[in-house]
Amino acid sequence: MSESSCDSISNSMIMTCFCGELAYCFTSRTPLNLGRRFYRCSKPKSKLEVATLKMENLRESLNAVKIERDNLKKKLVNLESLNYFEVNKSRNLEAKVSKLKMLCIL
Template sequence: MSESTCDTMMTCFCGEMARCFTSRTPLNPGRRFYRCSKPKIKNCGFWRWEDSSLENSSIEVNLLKSKLEVATLKMENLRELLNSINIDRDNLKKKLESLQSLNYFM
């Protein structure tokens, strides 16, 4: 891990500017991240990949799009069901009126 210059600035949970570092690990070589600038025993625990907010945002957007598609389909199904129920209600009203008129003449 080495300190480097990042493209953006981030504020940690302490409200101070987080420091930017570059990972030297085999799993994330050259990947930049931010962490609280205070020493480990006094820091707020803030830590974030520089590129994670963009990746997480696109994942979240796709997830929300999927949820919207499902909700839209459910809403269309509910509208069709409501239309069917309204037709049934109207038919029952006609039958009731017909029965009431028969009852009136008896």
């Protein structure tokens, strides 16, 4: 069913649902009820709608986690390259120390 918001309803005709939430005014665009105004609660009506909203929230959370994962992967690559550089630097220093020891012995 296609629907559009009701423009001609005055503020005095604001409706509330049985649950206490505001009910929004819509106009039907279907052939059987063309032009008929109806009110609908702002809360989701079915378990399917609730599940759909939960899935959308989970997708957004998953996308945020993927972005964080990608950023962590970049940091890991940077830290691994820094570690490689430091290990090589340490090996070079150890080689120099052993050469100096040999010179001192001689």
